[in-house]
Amino acid sequence: MTLSAAPRLVRAPLPSWRRLIRRSPLSLRIGAVILALHAMLAVLGPWLAPYGISQMGTGIPLSGMSWAHPFGVDQLGRDIFSRVIHGSHIVLLLSLTGTGLGVIIGSVIGLLSGYVGGWIDNIVQRLLEAIISIPFLVLALLAIAAAGPQLAGSPTLVILVVALVYAPRVARMARAAAIEIATRDFVTVARLRGERAWSVMRREILPNASSVLLVEFALRAGYAPVLIGSLGFLGFGMRPPTPEWGLMMAENRALIIITPITVIGPGLALASLVVGLNLFTDGLARLIGRTAPRNPA
């Protein structure tokens, strides 16, 4: 094996930020704007919301859409629009920390297992394959059931469950990337220098897998609000009176005949966040030169 650098190993000089923005696809820019609005809502929410998080008697209970109450009022007299705004940072924080944790754990497992190879890799592969074969929502519900009633409804549990669902899926992608990178010459050089597996992984493989992992993070983050919302909607996520959007939809579901907007409002907030994340991921993937897989399963 020759140790000369193949042409593909030469890295293009990093484009400046301005050039990056000019080159970025339209979807990335629209996505970034939507995400910026959501981030603003999450940070400034408490000051922007017309009413308090659990403030009662803000209007006529069970009234529908109006200028004072765009998403209506629930049976306790709470303004749904304000609650949606107050919930913004909860949804974002849970999604990002859960996804981040899952991507970190998954990357470490996947990169190490792919680089080390052999029987360890085989066993890890089989285990990951088995976890992935449990449909992700079922896996999430199973983990919550196993955690028991003491932990139920805590943000920690929701974050851990998101991480548990994503880590094996990220690990599979990271492993594939590691196997591809491990065949390149600079890894051989590092190994011949006598570097240990952990150091090779951290200094040679991780930097080269970072674009794959970045897209993987964006992709998973795009689905995390839906997963958290599904858990809340089914009554296994956050507990009332937390203004988590999926939970709010479930709370107001009994009123759907009278005031449908109290159910649809939080859903629209959730969908707009996910549209932003999806557009951003799509653009990011195109910018980096990878096509993003679409199915969260």
Next chain:
Amino acid sequence: MTLIRLIGGRVLISLLTLLIVSALIFWILEVLPGDVASRILGRDATPETLALLRAQLHLEDPALTRYLRWLGGMATGDFGTALTSSRPIVTILEPRIFNTVLLAGYAFLLYLPLALIPALIQAVRRDRPADHALSAVTLVLLSMPDFLIATLLLVTFVVAVPLLPAISLVDQSSTALEYFRAMTLPAVTLAIVMAVYAVRMLRDNLIEVLGSDYVRMAELKGLSRRKVLLRHALPNALVPTLNVTALNLAYLIGGVVVVEKVFSYPGFGSLLVDSLQLRDLPLIEATVLIAAAVYIAANLLADIGAILLNPRLRAA
């Protein structure tokens, strides 16, 4: 020979995965630190009820014995007895699985046209307004959680235009028409979610195939546009979509959990949620294992399909 070996290998790997899954489920639910009985009963457990439950679940036996006994039961079709209703799990499962298979079949019938027609329009009208408009619609639908799509359908067809029932309760005495009415909204929801995943991939595949030499050849032979599209391009574009369809089948198993709950449809998915809410351990174990088995079987079928459809492997 290679073909049989390849397929046999896939079958063996799938069985191994299923075995690992069964161990995982059992380990997560019964071996994790902490007392199983108190986890099931929660805070209001008395020492007597705890002792009773421990005896009922044979918790004094070593974990491996209990796992092997459970696994043996599952393999021979004896799923044990539900804790809450004291009925054999098989009799609880049977009507629920029947309902969900019916619902899934209905959803799949709707899924095919919902995925094919937009993809065909987009591929033929590539980069025209129709293509962009459908892309935008797909993206928005892709970003909507299934329970939101279900809610929007519910508001439209139950609240605004009262055509269909809000609650899809059916049982053995229901007529075919009642079943049809009850299943329509859940099936449409599932079909939309599945179709959205497939449309984009199908569109890209179709565009690739439409640009290939043999399609140009068919056009030059003077075949009609419709014939070129449906007889020559579509079958080849469908093969890579097989994977998406398997993933969709996998989605369906999780999707029915949410969608059946939204419409109160008494299927397998709502049984799974109910068993988790009631912390009915044997029922949870049975339903989760079945869900995983269906997922593994779907992936196996997709793999075998891909092997059989690959002419290079078929010839070998």
